[in-house]
Amino acid sequence: MSGDILRGAPPHAGSTAYINARIIDPTNDSEYSGAVLISDGKIADFGPNLFASGAPYGIQSVDCRGFYLAPGLVDARVHTGEPGEEHKETLESAGIAAAVGGITSMVLLPDNDPPFDDASLIEFVARRARQIKLANMYAYGALTAGLDGKELAEIGLLAEAGAVAFTDADHAIGNAQVLRRALYYAKAFDALIVHLPQEPSLSGGHMTSGEMATRLGLASNPPLAEVMMVERDIRLVEMTGGRLHLTKISTAESVKVIASAKARGLKITCDTAPPYFALNDLAVGDYRTFGKLVPPLRSEKDREAIVEGLKSGVIDAIVSDHRPQDQDSKRVPFAQAGPGGIGLETLLPVSLELVHNGQLTLPRLFQRLSSVPAGLFSLPGGKLAKGAPADLVLFDADFAWKIDRVDFWSKTKNSPFDERPVQGRVMATIVGGRTIYRHDSFTPAAAAA
């Protein structure tokens, strides 16, 4: 493979200076050459003038060779098969894929078997994360009991156990009264609700409506299944004053409606995932089941609007929407295929296309990938600040390579980006000051050579 997972490495108690780096500071929207000093797992200092005349004696130093050093990615939408479907992905295999992808914190979706509607499951995730010692792992609590969209889950007890937000994962809440009560109830705990807006009664198909669906002869979902629920949810937020984050926005109309809600001063946020700004419904041509996603891949016009939404800031964050499916789920007729794609290892390189295409600056991209999601979910990482956890990613933005499913560290290989040429590769991933991944071309030996 192309790098080393360094899980066994003990935490380095002293200080390490990362010098000769291009630093990306999303919070201050800036980018400069400089250094970062890490002490006891935290960021002790950073800036353009730090160690400008070389690293001092007595401090271990790492020459970043001019690569970009940024807050590690905070991925707010990751599904693994643990517990329930460990043959698809375990927390450990997801942790490894995250390390390779430069992700230092991830939030796990609750739609496992059993679903995370009981405090013991949240504690289970925290315990496994401590054992696995890779990326920081947080968990969503279920919004409704059994994710069945009817009765509230124990939001208070789940929050006490450490759930960082509440969602029914890919199940939209069709019943407005249930979401209204959830938004009200969550206020007592200042809890964030994450909702996938897809009107269930219009979402029984397998791809987006349009010429492609007609040619392929597949049952389809109209894009308005999304915007009509976005509009409903905005009204509910207006009424309840609850905290709502809409996830996986995929249509032009949704972006427009959310933009106008934000312009009215409504506190509502949203994210999208790489397939929705990097692919369109042509990707399911030849019935490629790797392109079967929830929501379905949309038209080129929608894709362009998602890019615009990321540029303007209407879309606040980017999530990987990592959802492993094994061959039994994907090597079947399109309509029968399980939805979803893996995304941990491709989140950064595919997102960097926005930078290479001149659509976003690097600091702006890292707002969407790190600082904003960390803020939304109140996670400690995702920023460059003195005293913040030293969760960092070092990457070469120009490294050209081709995504190949045989190289994935994830247990399953269902990437909609398989065979895509990309630019940008993680050189090292640092969590709490500890290097958990190093690319082959960035080993100490390679540096010495």
Place this chain on the structure above:
Amino acid sequence: MTKKRAGVPRLPHLLGIEGLSPETISGLLDLSESYIDQNRSLDKRRDLLSGRTVINLFFENSTRTRTSFEVAAKRLGADVINMDVATSSVRKGETLLDTAMTLNAMRPDAIVVRHAESGAVNLLSQKVNCTVINAGDGQHEHPTQALLDALTIRRRRGRLQGLLVAICGDIMHSRVARSNIHLLQIMGARVRVVGPPTLMPTDIDKMGVEIHYNMRTGLKDVDIVMMLRLQTERMQGSFVPSISEYFRFFGLDHEKLKVAKPDALIMHPGPMNRGVEIDSEVADDLDRSVIHEQVEMGVAVRMACLEALIGGRRNAIGAAA
């Protein structure tokens, strides 16, 4: 024959607390005080309402309120008829107003009504010639409960003015909460409502109360903690996720009570769900819980209301305002 007592308020009906004057409320409480000793003595019966007929018309199941009204009327010498709705013509499809007209024709002096629909008691009062007492209508009002709560507090604290009262739990579905909010504010007390946002009615702050979504801030420095009953059908997911979560965050226990004044009184209109909205240790705390005293005051308050409403009338027929 009719005994007129000075200072006894005169009312046509008692449909709610909203709109009553502080003087009327004080008058009713003063009158209630006068019955407490009578109720505690061996001979509890007077003939003030001798010859009067009181009908208890309960469309909703109730043991304590109906019994309390029955005891109150009997101690004043009235004849009491309990209409058991389960076996009555209501079950055969008779409308509320037809039932009212039928009973009215029997010339009662007072009808005590409980009904599951807000406003039903009001409607009934418009169609009968006698006095109507609201024993609870839907989610609207339960005036005698608020009066007995006020009497309990006044006897323990000597006043209502200036007290800080937290009403906790299912505010949305509670007629007790609404009547208490009216009464306490009319009498100059400050009211907080505390509970999960799902059980908080819209714009209740416009009734003059402070809204709190957690017990820690809601109970801070309060003089009185009034707990409300959480109906079983609201515990499982629709309004609150579960009993254990409700008890953990909104159930009254000694831990949550720590932030209240050290001598804060604990009240509950009953019947209690132990382990749901109130911990047994708190409910049975002899130093602070006045829950049984509330029941005792209930009889005195209902005697006072009956006296104020029908005690002064030779014949209620034709005398209605």
